[in-house]
Each structure stands twice: as structure tokens, then as C-alpha cells.
Amino acid sequence: MLRDVTFGQYYNATSFVHKMDSRVKILLSVVYMVGVFFVHSYVGFAWLTCFLMIAIGASQVPLKSIFKSLRGILFLLLFSAVLNVFFVKEGTLLVEWWIFKIHDQGLIDAGKLMLRLTLLVCGASLLTLTTTPVDLTHAIERLLKPLSWIGIPVHIAALIMSLTLSFIPSIIEETDRIIRAQKARSADFDTGGLIKRAKAFVPILIPLIISSIRRAEELAFAMNSRCYEGSKKHTQMKVMRMGWRDLVGSLITVVFFAAIFTLYAFADNAWLGANLPWLLF
Amino acid sequence: MNVIEVQNASYEYKTYNDDGTTGTLVAVDDVSFEIKKGSFVALVGHNGSGKSTLAKMLNGLHKPKKGQVLVNGLSTAVQSNIFEIRKNVGMVFQNPDNQMVASIVEEDVAFGPENLAIPQPEIVQRVAWALEQVNMSQYAKRSPHKLSGGQKQRIAIAGALAIKPQVLVLDESTAMLDPQGRKEVLAVAKKLNADGMTVVLITHFMEEVLDADNVIVMKRGKIVAQGTPMEIFSQQSLVEDAFLRVPRTVELAQRLSQAGWSVDASCTDAKALGGQLCQLLQKN
Known part of the structure; x- marks a missing residue:
């Protein structure tokens, strides 16, 4: 019974995303996660969802497997949404019953929070679904290599x-x-x-x-x-190479997130606020 | 020429008794022997005879408390020699699961060469070569956990071979395997020995020592006999005294010849013995 437990949640396929360099995938995931926290408008969320869908499409991972990872945070999602609904005291009052007051801003915040968490978890699970734990370890080791220069093993x-x-x-x-x-x-x-x-x-x-x-x-x-001596000088057999997929993937990501950061930078722009309010919301 | 020389080596463990006192258990007691280059040496003994402790002294995992162990003239007691010694003495242990450092076969085999800081292209060559030696090339990208015991042990051998040692020590490497796995591992060991590798086989299965050049029998930390397999087997009381058993074929041949039948008492091959018996039956 316990034997059926597989560690990690790697989805075996040979897609565009699977074949990307795991270091690049980790870095792009970091960009994505930072981006998720910068988004504040519905247009931005739609834009992010669009990016995620393209990535999922290129990974050949079925949506079902992606949504499976949401089950783990379902409680957290609902809990934080409920908190937002009842405790945000801004905007117009919609419902008042006994000690509960629901404002429209609370509903908006709750919706955005849920969207944000969902996008975050789906993005993270796309990384683990398309990268084996072994490759992740290798990639993390290479990415953190600069830390070894200051004596971190x-x-x-x-x-x-x-x-x-x-x-x-x-x-x-x-x-x-x-x-x-x-x-x-x-x-x-x-x-x-x-x-x-x-x-x-x-x-x-x-x-x-x-x-x-x-x-x-x-x-x-x-x-x-087998001659292991801790921090002694050593080499590695595994070679990690970046290919055209990494370039294409990075370019797409950069385009998407440049848009998001621009949107964020112009959030207080008066002209946009006056002429294209839906873009900023 | 001797690759390994063990000179009056002793090793003792500290034991912790139930009443809180401590004592010492002498596992290897004043042992001396040599291992010739290119030879196939079998070290046999019952559980607790000290054979495994002795094996771990051959590459400095255990350092002798008295006496010394020399590998190519270098003493294992000197810490600065250890790296050089382990480069020359590869070791494979009993439990195949507890020797795997990576979850992919080729990465596990590469562990040794990586520690030696060998350049990447040569590591790839060595891993391919080592896997070929143990006939496991087709499993290079697989996870070792899905393989059989014999296959895992062959990968462990490949991991030792990738360091390119002069001596391969198999420390009860067949003890946990089924008969098929034992056959596979032994076949690999014999093939490597035929190609010039010095092999030290530690075991308590007497059937496995038949092809050895030199058999060392241990009992309670001491060497009680040393010689060719037939020299050892002919002293049946000595073997039994060490809580071991002569291989069945050999025992049968010996008993028949003792009982007056014209059977070759030094026969070790079951088929050959069968042939002799058939001839006897036809005659009578």
C-alpha cells in the first residue's frame, strides 16, 4: 500500500517544457512568482492566466494534474477568502447582518487573493510536474554555486x-x-x-x-x-546545456512580464486612469 | 608482488553492556597475510568471525589498533595515505540498497570519479566502461530501485570499478542475494579477475570459494587455515570447527572415496561427479 506512493509529482512526457534546462525553468518560475505579486488589475490577471495556459499547453501536462495540486491549499484558499470578505471595511456596504458586514471591496480582494494563490500554486506545480526531483537538485546546486564562494557548502x-x-x-x-x-x-x-x-x-x-x-x-x-571526502575538489558528470527552447521560453516570459511590470509602473498614471480605466481597474 | 600486506593487525570494538559498563570485543586478533597482485582470494568465516571487520581494514575504513595494513606499501594508519589507498582498493558491501548515492544508475556509478575530480568527458567514458564490465549498460538511465538484487550489486561493482582500483573487495556482497543474483555477481568477479583485477571475496558460502587461488578461513578473529580450496576442504574437521560447511559436491566426493569407492575425492564440479557416479553404477 505504501509502495504506491511516488515522491514528487513528475508527469512523464517529452514536451517543450520538459526539455527545457531545469535551471532556466527555475529562474523563469521565480520571475513568474514575482510577477504574480505585482499584478493588481483584472487585465493583469487575465494576462497571467494567458501566460500560464500557454506554458501548460507547451508542457502537455493535463489540466487535471495541475488542478490536483490545488487540493492541498483548498482550505487556505477558502480561509483567506472568508477573512477578506468579512474583515475588509472599505468600499460600499453590501450586506449587514448581526455583526457581519460585507463590503464590495472585501469581495474584490477575496477574489483577487484566490486568483493570485491559484496562479502561484499552478505555476509552481508546473515546474515540479515537468522536472524530475533529480534535475531540480542539480539545477539548484548550479544556481546556488556562487554561495560556495563565500564558504557555504x-x-x-x-x-x-x-x-x-x-x-x-x-x-x-x-x-x-x-x-x-x-x-x-x-x-x-x-x-x-x-x-x-x-x-x-x-x-x-x-x-x-x-x-x-x-x-x-x-x-x-x-x-x-568511493573516495568521498566532503568538500574536497570534485567534478560532475552531468552537463546542463541551454538550447533554443530555453531561449524561446525565456523570450516569451520576458515579453509577458515586461507588460506586467509596465502596467504596475503606470498604476497611478493619470492619463491612463482617465482614458483606459479598465486597464488599471 | 603483494598488493596488500596485513601484518599482525588487530581491531577491537567497544561494547556497551546492559548494566552501563563498557567492554571490548576483539574482532580481529593478530592477523597476518598477503594478497598477491592479480590473485583471487576468498576470506571465509562464520558470522562474527571478524571477516567483515578485516575487509574494512583493507581500505582504511577501520584502522588497525595494533599492527599495520599496507596497500602498495602505504599504511592505512596514516590519514594522508587514505585517499590514495581508496583509489586502489574498491569495495562493495552487503546491502545493495545502502550503497546507492543517486537515484539514476549512471549518476551513481559516476560518484567515485566525481570525487576524484576527473574531467567530465573522462567520467562519461569511465561510467560507460564500468557499466559494460558488469553487463548493465542498458540500465544506465534507469532508477536502481526497480532492479533486482543481483543487478543492484553489479551496479555497486561498476561504481567501484569506475575508480579504476587494483583490488576489488566484495564484503559479503552475495549474502543478501538470491541464488541467481549470487551467480551473476560471482560471474562478474571471476571475469574481472581473469582480466587482471585482484579480487578479495568475503563470504560464508563455501561454494563460492571453489575458484579462489587462496582461501583464508577465519574463526573468532584469527586465521585458522590458509591454502587452496582443496587443501582447505580436505581438512573437514577444521572447516567444521570454524562453523562452516564443505560444499555438498566436495563432501559427497570425499565421503564416497573414504567409503572405498573409486571416486576422485578432489572433484568440485557437480556434473563431473555425476558422470563418475554414472560410470560406477554401470560397472556394478
Whole structure:
């Protein structure tokens, strides 16, 4: 049962976005996320949605998989929307009932917040859906390389991350095995109150921790045997190359976000406010 | 010429008793032997005989408390020698899952060369070469977790080979495998030895030592016998005394010949023995 859990949410395909350099993808995602926070008009949101749709289209990831990632933040979405609806005290009063007052600005803010969070999460999940955890680790290591010049052990951090990734399947398997072994010894995980159930997990956790420590020791032996010496000079086999896809992707992103930042810069422009109010809202 | 020389080496573990006191457990006790270049050495012993501890002393994972271990004349006790020693002594351990550092086969094999700071194009060559040696080239881009135990262990061997060592130490590398996986790993070890690699095989399966040039039998941290497989097998009481068992084929041949049948007592091959038995049956 636990074995079916796959780590990360990589969607296997060979699309335009999948083939882009993962470093570029991370950087573009950062630009996108910053952009999401700069947008304040509905035109801007439409513009962002348009960009996201193009990106999703180019990634061949089905919309369903993208929206799946929203389930995790559903509660957060609703909670923050409700807060906005009831506690924003600007604009015209629409409804007043007992202690609740709903203003039109509250509704607008709630709508924008929900849109913003949705766009943010969809964008982030597009990155993880089209990039394997291994590639992400490699990309983060290369991108953070400048930090190693000031003595931050980026390589070690990246190695820890990649080791964690490669050991997750083994540890899940181990957990599964321990659960079955304890069940065979008539351990009971499914009945009783919350505390009793929590206590029932102790016989799983302790063997799991012990075996993980043993694993770590064996791994350390294996790594040392293969000439690993921490921060010593090392090279990398994996070469990351940027191609035409990265150029095209970056160009499209730059065009879209240049528009958003321009819109943001002219938010207080009197002429635009007078002649094209819908653009600024 | 000797690649490895172990001279009066001892190693002890600190033990923690239930009553809070500590004690020492001597795992390797005043052991001396040499490993010749290009030879196939088998180190056998029962659980707790110290064979695995001894294996870890060959590349400086454990440093001798007394005596010394020399690899190409360099002592493992000197920290500045360690890198050079590990470049020459590759090691593969028991549990294939606990030796994988990456979630893609070729990246795992590249770990050693990367640590040696070898230029990127040569790493690619070495990884391809190492995977070819263990016949796993077609799995280069796969995740090791979906492979069988024998395949994982062959990848671990490739990971050691990519460092281009002179000696390959297999520290109970077959212990957790099914018979098929054991066969695969042994075949690779024999092939590498035929190509000139010095192989040290640590095991408690006596069937695996039949092709060794030199068998070292350990019991309670000491070497109790050393010699060719047949020399060892002919001393059955000694083997049993070390809590080991002579391979079935050998045992059968020995017993039959002891009982007066004209069977070659030094026969190690089941098929050859079968042939001899058939001839005997036809005669009688």
C-alpha cells in the first residue's frame, strides 16, 4: 500500500517544457512568482492566466494534474477568502447582518487573493510536474554555486538532498515491511482512540529509526570507500546545456512580464486612469 | 608482488553492556597475510568471525589498533595515505540498497570519479566502461530501485570499478542475494579477475570459494587455515570447527572415496561427479 506512493509529482512526457534546462525553468518560475505579486488589475490577471495556459499547453501536462495540486491549499484558499470578505471595511456596504458586514471591496480582494494563490500554486506545480526531483537538485546546486564562494557548502547540501531523494523509496519499503511484521505479531493500528492509535505507531517508528541509523552508517562506509571526502575538489558528470527552447521560453516570459511590470509602473498614471480605466481597474 | 600486506593487525570494538559498563570485543586478533597482485582470494568465516571487520581494514575504513595494513606499501594508519589507498582498493558491501548515492544508475556509478575530480568527458567514458564490465549498460538511465538484487550489486561493482582500483573487495556482497543474483555477481568477479583485477571475496558460502587461488578461513578473529580450496576442504574437521560447511559436491566426493569407492575425492564440479557416479553404477 505504501509502495504506491511516488515522491514528487513528475508527469512523464517529452514536451517543450520538459526539455527545457531545469535551471532556466527555475529562474523563469521565480520571475513568474514575482510577477504574480505585482499584478493588481483584472487585465493583469487575465494576462497571467494567458501566460500560464500557454506554458501548460507547451508542457502537455493535463489540466487535471495541475488542478490536483490545488487540493492541498483548498482550505487556505477558502480561509483567506472568508477573512477578506468579512474583515475588509472599505468600499460600499453590501450586506449587514448581526455583526457581519460585507463590503464590495472585501469581495474584490477575496477574489483577487484566490486568483493570485491559484496562479502561484499552478505555476509552481508546473515546474515540479515537468522536472524530475533529480534535475531540480542539480539545477539548484548550479544556481546556488556562487554561495560556495563565500564558504557555504552548496555541494554538500545538494548531496544531502539527492541522497534523501534516493533513499525515500527504500525507507518507504522498509516502513511497509515493519508494519506488516508488526501486524503479523498482532499489532493493532486501526482501532481505539486517537492516543491509542498514536501509541500504536511507536513499534513502527523505533525499528524504523534504528534501521535508518544503520543504513546511514553503511552508506557512510560506501561513500568513503568511493573516495568521498566532503568538500574536497570534485567534478560532475552531468552537463546542463541551454538550447533554443530555453531561449524561446525565456523570450516569451520576458515579453509577458515586461507588460506586467509596465502596467504596475503606470498604476497611478493619470492619463491612463482617465482614458483606459479598465486597464488599471 | 603483494598488493596488500596485513601484518599482525588487530581491531577491537567497544561494547556497551546492559548494566552501563563498557567492554571490548576483539574482532580481529593478530592477523597476518598477503594478497598477491592479480590473485583471487576468498576470506571465509562464520558470522562474527571478524571477516567483515578485516575487509574494512583493507581500505582504511577501520584502522588497525595494533599492527599495520599496507596497500602498495602505504599504511592505512596514516590519514594522508587514505585517499590514495581508496583509489586502489574498491569495495562493495552487503546491502545493495545502502550503497546507492543517486537515484539514476549512471549518476551513481559516476560518484567515485566525481570525487576524484576527473574531467567530465573522462567520467562519461569511465561510467560507460564500468557499466559494460558488469553487463548493465542498458540500465544506465534507469532508477536502481526497480532492479533486482543481483543487478543492484553489479551496479555497486561498476561504481567501484569506475575508480579504476587494483583490488576489488566484495564484503559479503552475495549474502543478501538470491541464488541467481549470487551467480551473476560471482560471474562478474571471476571475469574481472581473469582480466587482471585482484579480487578479495568475503563470504560464508563455501561454494563460492571453489575458484579462489587462496582461501583464508577465519574463526573468532584469527586465521585458522590458509591454502587452496582443496587443501582447505580436505581438512573437514577444521572447516567444521570454524562453523562452516564443505560444499555438498566436495563432501559427497570425499565421503564416497573414504567409503572405498573409486571416486576422485578432489572433484568440485557437480556434473563431473555425476558422470563418475554414472560410470560406477554401470560397472556394478
